[in-house]
Amino acid sequence: xxxxxxxxxxxxxxxxxxxxLDHYGYDxxxxxxxxxxRRIIRLYSLDKALSFAEFRYxxxxxxxxxxxxxxxxxxxxxEMFRDPAFFKTLRDVVLxxxxxxxxxxxxxxxxxxxxxxxxxxxxxxxxxLLHKSLIYATDLNPVVLEKAAQSMFAxxxxxxxxxxxxxxxxxxxxxxxxxxxxxxxxxxxxxxxKIIFSTHNLVSDHTFNEFQLxxxxxxxxxxxxxxxxxxxxxxxxxxxxxxYLALGSKETIDFSPLSKxxxxxxxEKIWRKVx
Amino acid sequence: MEESELMKNCEALIIxxxxxxxxxxxxxxPALSPTLSFxxxxxxxxxxxxxxxxxxxxxxxxxxxxxxxxxxxxxxxxTVYIAPSDYHTxxxxxxxxxxxxxxxxxxxxxxxxxxxxxxxxxxxxxxxCMLLSGSNSDGVNGLKSVxxxxxxxxxxxxxxxxxxxxxxxxxxxxxxxxTLSIEDMADFINLLS
Numbered sequence: 001x002x003x004x005x006x007x008x009x010x011x012x013x014x015x016x017x018x019x020x021l022d023h024y025g026y027d028x029x030x031x032x033x034x035x036x037x038r039r040i041i042r043l044y045s046l047d048k049a050l051s052f053a054e055f056r057y058x059x060x061x062x063x064x065x066x067x068x069x070x071x072x073x074x075x076x077x078x079e080m081f082r083d084p085a086f087f088k089t090l091r092d093v094v095l096x097x098x099x100x101x102x103x104x105x106x107x108x109x110x111x112x113x114x115x116x117x118x119x120x121x122x123x124x125x126x127x128x129l130l131h132k133s134l135i136y137a138t139d140l141n142p143v144v145l146e147k148a149a150q151s152m153f154a155x156x157x158x159x160x161x162x163x164x165x166x167x168x169x170x171x172x173x174x175x176x177x178x179x180x181x182x183x184x185x186x187x188x189x190x191x192x193x194k195i196i197f198s199t200h201n202l203v204s205d206h207t208f209n210e211f212q213l214x215x216x217x218x219x220x221x222x223x224x225x226x227x228x229x230x231x232x233x234x235x236x237x238x239x240x241x242x243x244y245l246a247l248g249s250k251e252t253i254d255f256s257p258l259s260k261x262x263x264x265x266x267x268e269k270i271w272r273k274v275x
Numbered sequence: 276m277e278e279s280e281l282m283k284n285c286e287a288l289i290i291x292x293x294x295x296x297x298x299x300x301x302x303x304x305p306a307l308s309p310t311l312s313f314x315x316x317x318x319x320x321x322x323x324x325x326x327x328x329x330x331x332x333x334x335x336x337x338x339x340x341x342x343x344x345x346x347x348x349x350x351x352x353x354t355v356y357i358a359p360s361d362y363h364t365x366x367x368x369x370x371x372x373x374x375x376x377x378x379x380x381x382x383x384x385x386x387x388x389x390x391x392x393x394x395x396x397x398x399x400x401x402x403x404c405m406l407l408s409g410s411n412s413d414g415v416n417g418l419k420s421v422x423x424x425x426x427x428x429x430x431x432x433x434x435x436x437x438x439x440x441x442x443x444x445x446x447x448x449x450x451x452x453x454t455l456s457i458e459d460m461a462d463f464i465n466l467l468s
Contacts, residue, residue: 006396010368032373034365034393039377075377221346221362221374228347250346250359250374 006037007044012052013037019060026070026140027203030227039073046072071143075222076112079160080119080153082217083249084167089268091123091169094244098212104133107211107238109202110219111137114148114195119165120215121191122177126170130194136209138200145197151187158185202231207238214239217269218248225255232256239273246270285313285427285467286401287350287370289394291387291417293320293409295437299457300407304337304355306461311339312468314350316366318358318390320383320409330357346374358385365393381413391417400425403467405460407431409441418445429453429463 013036020026028036049055058065081087098104104124111117117137124130139145153161162174178185200208202219214235220228235245236258245253245262247269253259262271292299296319307315321329333355334341341355350356350370358364362374363385380386391404391414404421406414408431418428428451433439435456445451455463 032365032367032375034367034373034397035375035377038365038375038389038393075375077376077378218376221376225347248376250362252345255347 007041008037008052010037013040016040016056016059019056023060024066025204026201028073030203030224030230032222032224035075035222036073039075043069043072067143070141074141075218076141076144078112078115078218079157079164080115081161081164081168081170082116084164084169086217086246086249086268086270087119087123087164087168089265089270090120090246091127093265094213094246094270095123095127095129098244099127099129101212102132104129104213105209105211106133106135106213106215107209108135108137109200109214109216109235111139111145111148111197112141113144113153114151114197115153115161116215116217117148117195117197118151118187118191121195122165122170123168124194125191126172130190133194135195136211137195137197140199140201140203142199145199149192149197151189151192152181152184153187155180155183155185202234203227207234209238210240211238212240212243213246214243215246216248217246218251220247220251229256232258236261236273241273241275243273244270245273283467284401285403287313287316287366287394287398288403288405288464288467289316289318289390290405290407291318291391291409291414292407292431293383293387293411293413293438293441295408295410296431298408298437299431299460300333301336302457303460303464304333304339306465307337307339308465308468309338309353310468311353311464313352315339315355315464316344316350316358316364316390316394317355318364318385318387320385320387320413321360333357344372344374346372348372358390360385363389365389366397367393368397370397381411383411383413387414388417392420395420395424395426398424398426402426403429405429405431405455406442406445408436408438410438412441412444414441415445415448418451419449422449427452429455431460432456 017028059069124133165174178187261275263274330343339355344356365373430442430445430451432454433443
């Protein structure tokens, strides 16, 4: 999988990014380059492309391959209740605050295959808030959204997810939320009823509602600073006063001028919009 | 000495290690010059959730500034950077760090290969990469990249390694520039400055 000197050089990456923008309207130019390039080389070598010209031609002319390309160059690694301490804070601090509202709107931006959407749904259900909540789970990539909507995850992951769930303050039997079906765990339909899966591209799409909680975890790390600024602006426009913004464990709003309007929830990467 | 000639342009040192490497770092860091003219970037395998411990542990051992890497941060001379657990650390062409939560590489995240390889492209001939004790072959492909881009490859002498497999694999798979005992490492690094 590794080559000693890159199979694809920076100029070729530029060419591909320009193609994607021209042909499909996908703008990856604000993505962190080292990571993006590594993903492209990984796919090039995984699919045993014969030459750069052939690789490029296929991306530009084969819509099925284009879909695969977008799915593979974006990172879709996720799990249920990842960073249990974060989900414990959601459960103990953030969601009970929002529970005083008549209706709770949550935006999960960059939801990938949906593991976090179902995690949040489980917590809302246990807090008795699910009936008055709506989770908008968005991703730029329609392929992962199709997977997410199936509410099926690998059964082999359930031991880990169950441990995460318990560490995040869950007290029920985690296996009561799914039924095992061969190698898959199919989660209860009820958990999905309040989730709307939809495409949304943080780079090019605008705000579409006002939310009391926006979660976008481990997405900004793939963007350069300029794009991070732009996306934080979008979140700020989409967040109600006193709403919460939650980021990944290595992400921050500290570099942004917007940060002066936010107050951090201690110990976690969660900020409340205070002005 | 031939080596100081070769490496007086060192712009970054990346050290990778796994099982048995912490002990080496604890011995080498105290002897490093406080005025190193390049950043020292450390990628070691460890369990997720032990994040803040390693920078704290190592900063007690050196007068160099020690910190955990933050995404988009610029690599500065005279600073020791620790790759956070459970993310890959990549080095951009402008010498800033990017973090990446993609699939594990060699069963590892952080993977030494990822940092060596992106570092090789960013620093080219002005990079020195050092692979320490460890029980898998993460880092070996990265060293091949370093070599291909004109950088310098160093391994801990497998004889002195608690777990010899990692540096031994490197020595088996490519021609390593320098093989060092733990005692010689600090002097070697100080000479790069």
